[in-house]
Amino acid sequence: MSSIAGSKSGLTWAVHLSVLALVLLWLFPTVGLFISSFRTADQISTSGWWNALFPAEQGLVLRTGTAADQVQDGNLFVVSGNLFADNDENTDATISTWGTSSRDISAYEPGETADLGDDGRLTVGANGDYRLESDAELTSRRGERVFVTAKTPPEFTLQNYERILFSGSTTDSMAKAFFNTLTVTIPATVIPIVIAAFAAYALAWMRFPGRALLIAAVVALLVVPLQLALIPLLRLHLGIGIGKGYLGVWLAHTGFGLPLAVYLLRNYMVGLPRDIIENAKVDGATDFQIFTKIILPLSFPALASFAIFQFLWTWNDLLVAKVFLIDATGETTVMTNQIVELLGTRGGNWEILATAAFVSIAVPLVVFFAMQRYLVRGLLAGSVK
Amino acid sequence: MHPALQGLITIIVGVGGCIGYFYLSNQILDRFIFPPTGDNAGRNINRANMVRPWLFLFPAIFALGLYLAYPVVETLRLSFTDRDAGGxxxxxxxxxxxxxxxxxxxxxxxxxxxxxxxxxxxxxxxxxxxxxxxxxxxxxxxxxxxxxxxxxxxxxxxxxxxxxxxxxxxxxEQIGVLNAVWLSFEGGPLSFLFLRIVPALLVLAFGAFMAYGVYLSLRPLIWGENRRGRGSWWAIPLRAVVALGGAWLLWLSVKSIFSLLTVSLPYGQPQTWxxxxxxxxxxxxxxxxxxxxxxxxxxxxxxxxxxxxxxxxxxxxxxxxxxxxxxxxxxxxxxxxxxxxxxxxxxxxxxxxxxxxxxxxxxxxxxxxxxxxxxxxxxxxxxxxxxxxxxxxxxxxxxxxxxxxxxxxxxxx
Missing domain, CATH: 1.10.3720.10 (MetI-like)
Structure with missing residues (x-):
């Protein structure tokens, strides 16, 4: 018996560990982006983000104060200060070794004194405090070079977010694109729900010839690729004067979202109890009243699922916006498009890219975690059939 | 006009328009066209109920038709025309x-x-x-x-x-994870294990799976068995296509196992993946x-x-x-x-x-x-x-x- 129990718990451990590995693997990419968005350009380009959580060993070339800073102390001429503070480096760093020549950058321990010959004697402490003393007056106009190997604690900054959100920079600012995306998303989510809800009610609870055919058509349209719609609709929009703009993109998203909306809502409404609806009919309610007073409130979960789908889809969309919305002036750019452009112009500037990308995925992530229940329910209703 | 304001107006017009349309069209239908009163009350109710579903469906059918069904036909037509030659x-x-x-x-x-x-x-x-x-x-x-x-x-x-x-x-210093991992391999025995043996085994497993799939799809054709009794005419070509696809993948995996084991990997050089x-x-x-x-x-x-x-x-x-x-x-x-x-x-x-x-x-x-x-x-x-x-x-x-x-x-x- 004990061997069976043992193998069982061993298996359980294996399950726990593999799930943990899977979750970490799946989180790893996003975490990388998230951490990178809080690092400065220098930090990103000198070390991988996975090092950002630990103190980093860094080699720096710093300079002491110049002859202008010297003070006379008895018969000694002294320059003192803090290497990190004087050179605008992170003052929380700790020096592990240092040197005065590029050929031997770890010649001295902190606290030791280096003899620089005519230039005097230099003592550097672990926290970067130094004291350069000389018997003769110092004349060098440039400070002494000190090569230090320092451990810097993790350091994060919000300056990337400031730049992306509030700087107003024409190339990097996402603020305009953020509001444009919102402007696209909200009407494109609300309008299809209203249209689809009425249609779904008719398909679920009204009897009329051709109903089965219509449902089959909706199922068929569910999988028609968006790509087919691009040219004819762009021609249509240009032809009837809508052109490229918000109205066009709202209409397009409404059309493309409708099949799923009708399908999801109909499947849900069919499952509502028949008694309620028949009772209402017996009591003399019209279809319109049944729909607004009974069906709509009861269908809230399905409405919420579709709303989340449509919101995520329109927020994350690039293709429809590129075709129907963004014109040559670029005034109406959305975040996804802005990021693609940044990938072109700022390919190496990961602090900008990471922050911009994170700004654009933050809202969907919040929606996702807040409304996950409805999203899952919608997925199940839409697929398991 | 500010786009956000425009958006708000669109929501109000869109939603209000939809609801107004549904409400008014139902009202008109019930009050004026087929009023459920008078001599023909019964017949009118029936008629109204025949029309009503289409009132509910009209906006959706219109949008679906215009934005999805029509483009399919139109794209098909456009694919047979030339824009430069005036269509x-x-x-x-x-x-x-x-x-x-x-x-x-x-x-x-x-x-x-x-x-x-x-x-x-x-x-x-x-x-x-x-x-x-x-x-x-x-x-x-x-x-x-x-x-x-x-x-x-x-x-x-x-x-x-x-x-x-x-x-x-x-x-x-590499800032991409993949290159950082790649550079940690130096061509020693561990590299041999992780970069040649393990992938080769994975590909081998995939190849075996494909071989099994080919066998499964060809079995009824070779042995002429048709136990399910659903010998549809399209089953044979379908099986042949699946088997061909499987065989191609099998061939690919055999080839990749060879190249995996023999290729010389550029250790120590960062790759532009x-x-x-x-x-x-x-x-x-x-x-x-x-x-x-x-x-x-x-x-x-x-x-x-x-x-x-x-x-x-x-x-x-x-x-x-x-x-x-x-x-x-x-x-x-x-x-x-x-x-x-x-x-x-x-x-x-x-x-x-x-x-x-x-x-x-x-x-x-x-x-x-x-x-x-x-x-x-x-x-x-x-x-x-x-x-x-x-x-x-x-x-x-x-x-x-x-x-x-x-x-x-x-x-x-």
Whole structure:
């Protein structure tokens, strides 16, 4: 018996560990982006983000104060200060070794004194405090070079977010694109729900010839690729004067979202109890009243699922916006498009890219975690059939 | 006018217009056209009830027709015309021009790779994650974390993975994870184990799986057995096609095992992953697999929970081990759901555009059909060939379309 129990718990451990590995693997990419968005350009380009959580060993070339800073102390001429503070480096760093020549950058321990010959004697402490003393007056106009190997604690900054959100920079600012995306998303989510809800009610609870055919058509349209719609609709929009703009993109998203909306809502409404609806009919309610007073409130979960789908889809969309919305002036750019452009112009500037990308995925992530229940329910209703 | 204000007005006009339309049209129908009073009250009520569904349906039918049904027909028509010649009918010229372009065949080949790899990998990972997370206490948290990439846009995911694939010169510190891992291999025995033996075994397993699939699809043809009694005329060509596809993949895997074991790997040199022909496709696919696994997991996990307990208990009593229970009891019972997940991801793959557009834009032999079409449309301004390639995508989708409609109709009976 004990061997069976043992193998069982061993298996359980294996399950726990593999799930943990899977979750970490799946989180790893996003975490990388998230951490990178809080690092400065220098930090990103000198070390991988996975090092950002630990103190980093860094080699720096710093300079002491110049002859202008010297003070006379008895018969000694002294320059003192803090290497990190004087050179605008992170003052929380700790020096592990240092040197005065590029050929031997770890010649001295902190606290030791280096003899620089005519230039005097230099003592550097672990926290970067130094004291350069000389018997003769110092004349060098440039400070002494000190090569230090320092451990810097993790350091994060919000300056990337400031730049992306509030700087107003024409190339990097996402603020305009953020509001444009919102402007696209909200009407494109609300309008299809209203249209689809009425249609779904008719398909679920009204009897009329051709109903089965219509449902089959909706199922068929569910999988028609968006790509087919691009040219004819762009021609249509240009032809009837809508052109490229918000109205066009709202209409397009409404059309493309409708099949799923009708399908999801109909499947849900069919499952509502028949008694309620028949009772209402017996009591003399019209279809319109049944729909607004009974069906709509009861269908809230399905409405919420579709709303989340449509919101995520329109927020994350690039293709429809590129075709129907963004014109040559670029005034109406959305975040996804802005990021693609940044990938072109700022390919190496990961602090900008990471922050911009994170700004654009933050809202969907919040929606996702807040409304996950409805999203899952919608997925199940839409697929398991 | 500020766009946000414009948006607000659109919401009010759109929603108010819809509700107003439904309310007023119903009112008009009931009050004026077929009032349920007077001599013909009964007949009028019946007539009104015949018209009413179409009032409810009209906006949806109009929008669906204009935005989805009409474009299918119109794209088909455009694919036979030439824009430069003033929209003249040119027959199959666009198609033959498209077929003569190497970029198109590259896109086709890549799309086939995507179609095989992404649904298979996403479903497999999803099934694994569903099965594992169902058995532990913090499974729901784990699930929601694996599911999370669903909310991330393809463009956002592309940026995330571009950071992973980033390359720096050899003397600099690597900031891309993949290169950092790659540089930690130096050609010793461990490198041999992880970069040659393990991948070779994986490919071998894949090849064996394919060989089994070929065997399964050919068995009825060779032995002439037809036990299911559904000897439809299309079964034989379908089986032949599946077997051919399987054989091709088998051949590919045998070839790759050889090259895996013999190729000399450039240890110590940082790689620009997205420019390595052929393999860069897989680096792009990883992005989509990462996103779609959560979807597969959620659906399959619900299906796994729907399996009757008794079947599993009976297997346990009969002494089945966990693997047998999973592969022989559970998987067959959720086969229908696996097919649904597979086809849904296939649809996503066929339309994949953003990832390729943002990461490579089809350079270095990573073109796919959707991006090829976008290229033709908006860069080459060639609407004929663009439409033709859209029709190719539609043709690839249509088997799934027919299958879905067939199933939906079966269910309604």
């Amino acid at each position: 003249a009918f040119v027959g199959f010229d666009n198609y033959s021009q498209m077929m003569s372009e190497p970029k198109f065949w590259e896109a086709m080949r890549n799309n086939m790779l995507w179609l095989i790899v992404v649904p298979a990998a996403s479903t497999a990972f999803g099934l694994l994650a569903a099965q594992l997370t169902d058995r532990i206490g913090w499974g729901n948290i784990a699930k929601s974390l694996v599911f999370m990439p669903m909310a991330i846009s393809f463009v956002g995911a592309s940026v995330i993975f571009k950071l992973i694939y980033d390359t720096r010169a050899a003397d600099q 997205l420019t390595i022909p052929f393999w860069n496709n897989f680096f792009l696919m990883v992005v989509l697999i990462w996103i779609q696994t959560g979807f597969a997991m959620v659906i399959l996990s619900a299906a796994l929970r729907g399996i009757p307990e008794e079947t599993v208990e009976a297997a346990v009593i009969d002494g089945a081990n966990p693997f047998d229970i999973f592969f022989k009891i559970k998987v067959p019972q959720i086969m229908g759901t696996i097919v649904v997940v597979w086809t849904t991801i296939t649809l996503v793959v066929l339309k994949v555009f953003d990832i390729v557009f943002a990461m490579t834009n089809g350079q270095w032999e990573t073109q796919v059909l959707a991006n090829y079409m976008f290229d033709k449309l908006f860069r080459a301004s060639d609407w004929g060939v663009g439409s033709a390639s859209a029709i190719v995508i539609m043709l690839l989708v249509s088997p799934i379309l027919i299958w879905n409609v067939y199933n939906a109709r079966k269910e309604m009976r």
